[in-house]
Amino acid sequence: MNGLYRENGWLGKEPWWKDATFYQVYPASFKDSNGDGWGDIPGLISKIDYLHQLGVDVVWLSPVFESPQADMGYDVSDYQKIYAPYGTVEDVDTLVEACHIRGMKLILDLVVNHTSIEHEWFKESRSSKTNPKRDWYIWKPARYDAEGQQIPPTNWRGYFAGPTWTWDEHTQEYYLHLYASEQPDLNWESEACREAIYENTMCFWLERGVDGFRIDTVNKYSKRTEYVDAPITNPNSPCQPAPEMWCNGPRIHEFIHEMRAKALEPYGAVSVGELSNTPHPSQVLPYVSAAAQELDMVFEFSMIRLGTGGMFGPKYIYVPFSLPQMKAIVAKWQTFIEGTDGWTTVFCENHDNGRAVSRFGDCSTPELWRASAKTLALWQATLTGTLFLYQGQEIGMTNMPDTWGIDEYKDVEGLNFYAEAQASGDQKTIEDTMHGLGILARDHSRIPFQWDDSPNAGFADEGVKTWMRVHDEYRNINAANQTAGQDSILNFYKRILRLRKKYKDLFVFGTFRLLQAEHKAIFAYVKESPSGTSNAHPQTNGHTVNGHGGKKRAAVVVLNFSKETQDCLDVRGVLGCDDEDVARLLVSTWHREDAKRLMLGKNASPPALKPWEGRVYVSF
Template identity: 70%
Template structure:
């Protein structure tokens, strides 16, 4: 049986499989009122830019009422909009702007935790007898042999330090996997779950939102016996403990309930953030259509390459080989075979450095352009639902290396840098700064460069206030206005290959993936095979190096066709000319690829 039918694609497909999702980080996308902070009216003003790119679904990162300790992932009211982003009426306008163009809108659903400023938590901490006390996770103190108070467990949080904070008012600790200002909700409490469904989900679905990206979706079910984690980081009081809260004993029960009670009745699309889940056998239960849990999830093995791990030493950068990248891609391209599950394709989001700075080459303008296009080619030819992050389509890069640590605003960056400073180890401090320059979440949060002819790169139209984060100083060369006018730009190339992805969806969205040359450290090559009406194949060959490379593959042989039946579908090294992009392959079956050049061939006459 072919992959197309193995994946439950008999009959009409779910619309979201072939859709292009585009993540907007609202604080950094477009500022409409000149206060230095991006907002929803700013997004509405640029909705045609997204529509012309080919976006089907806008994913709006958190814009809810929040103290902004973690850029809106600390929500104080699920049914209000943070005033700097706009109003409820502005969200309604955004919904209308999307729907009138045939696009959809999904919101971030952040329900593993709230802000300490949420009314639920204020009630919960008011007294041990409050009806909402059990809506959060509270535990009494432990005491060491000297009688000193210590947390209930030795678990380390994601942002450094313990997962427990002492509350003087009620003389107990509350659990927070992230910042101290983000207490975890207690999903074991059914009243709490129902309040989540009503307040955070149905409220927005009733307003016309089309679904959710679900934050930290596999962390709702914790080990309720709360054991200490094994000591894996010597000389630290706080130990990594994802096994205590990821993929817990009731997690599938909770997500199935969410689906049955809310997602399914509304026909809402769902994509979950699934961290610390490195095995395909762990992921399948979340995305199996028969399980009725989630439509798709983000799995992070590939995008975490280069990090020192999710906890201690995360920003101690670890160089990796192309062969390692290819192994991860191959694993997650093939894990859905013979299942009814589905996959996502992405290489950027708000929590990672820019793809062209991590996987490409920004050492010269020429290599930046070539590698940004090849990354685009790589992404659009992979099986699954494609997600782009704002600025990826114009090849946005990391902050300049010369910028000081004071430019890093993110709570996680500050936490890991502060931990390195506290260690007193100069080597570790320097290594952490070097790692942050590559991996930090801050890189993805720089203001979007719209225009090189106005202050603040056109991010703040009125330019009356400095943007909340510094505008990249390279914006005069790298901006949307310039790329819109250049048919050879990264943006123009994305538009071209995104159209091809939809035109050849049987190959690129649904095709069976087979990795070639797995140990080659310069060439990334794979075959995609369609299983629809014809046995059509495509060969993708990309040079992930700055040196010219000879490819030993015989294109016609790989595509199981005659030499004259081979067609060059797209070449990242060729300027966009418009019109029919299918060209004869040329006289040679074997190919030479320039620095960061990519080519896609098809057995066109089959």
């Protein structure tokens, strides 16, 4: 099967990407090799062994194509060229080779909902109404209000604030852009446009050995073509949120199925789609059903959006949330594939969100920072699905210091929302927006990687002005000192990624059952091996869990999401241990010298959980 599947022992043949660990590299901020303060592909190549030693199977490289950088490369002006500060096409070839030599793979970030206004396709499209590429983008005439004033074709609000339409003086029409005005949307209704996308953006790179794509904004290709106004939900604004007009549109599954058939399937390429505004499992499953032959997996964002005030006007007005809320969302998306032929993903960080340890952990003291970062690692590594890590997550990189002002923020979205707050003239809105940006802004994940305690954190040479400011804490939080530290977050990640592979029947492929859903501090769940996996490991006794039929291996994951000591669960009872059985502590985020803690026999109770401690127990 061209390497698409590999033997997983007791699980039989599964696609290789299901138990792979993916690692997202944000190239501008990973490693600068040439002293310009901007990360690049040669810099990434120089750190491939670091990723290999971490346990990474697949590198996901965020956009590196030619671009004016209105949105950090998500505005592509040429899909077959590399933005010069990142390197060259030949550098990508070298990166592919470096990954493959080590048994790793490389996927690129595919941005084909829109291009840059500098792309030749758009230049042709806007050159005249009769140009053959006119319909490769979405053009509409102006409307006029009751007073005869010109207004856009619809009242839709874009993701980066403001209208989704920009007037083109030359051809006297508006073009659609869901994001910045420099990012005009492609018209997937045009067959010629679609064919060009497959050939020029996908097959070009797959022919060069790239192993697949993370596909940006994948469910926005099919718009509702009647182009009508959205309901007015904000009477104080001329622009209204309208994701229902462009997400999961009438032809979306046709388009993605075609993309797979014409570009992905011939190369055995893996695909993971960014699926926003799709909060119901019944909506998501058609995208990831194996029988549907669309995408291998998708990112669903309900959990990572916790704390945001919505996707549009109030996005950066922070909304506190409880642990039970988080648990309910995790349980929903852990279980939605059970009994289906679909698949899911596991992640809590990416380039569009604040750092996980700052949002879901506790950075109030160095001890709690370290403990909570490891507990978040244990949480992620024991969830069902394909695991995705983001650069710096493995060393517990944190949000920018709250002493940094708005002048340190670079992201177009955050700056637009802040400008909108300022334009309101309301001081509380301005303060609330700045507070929210301090937790949620995309900039937090984009500051330079902290490699060591040398000037510029080893990201760039001393004296180089980096494109974003290096974090103040780089001397305390960096990869070099964590490589040496036995109890470090980095070394814990290495350990837990190995355990995830060793116990893949439980952690990658196992079913998920939430325990104590309403507990405000404890996040606990049972992971159980799939049916048909019994007796695969003779060292286990194969006990049932809470009466489930058949012999299946099981684990109990218990995580203390608080800074207070908490009583542990009755793990022997949850595992269904009888008098002769022993519940073994498979892993803990805290070092333990007391051997009595490792094995729980008859009448033994697990010790209390330390602040932000996580544990996994199995029955032997």
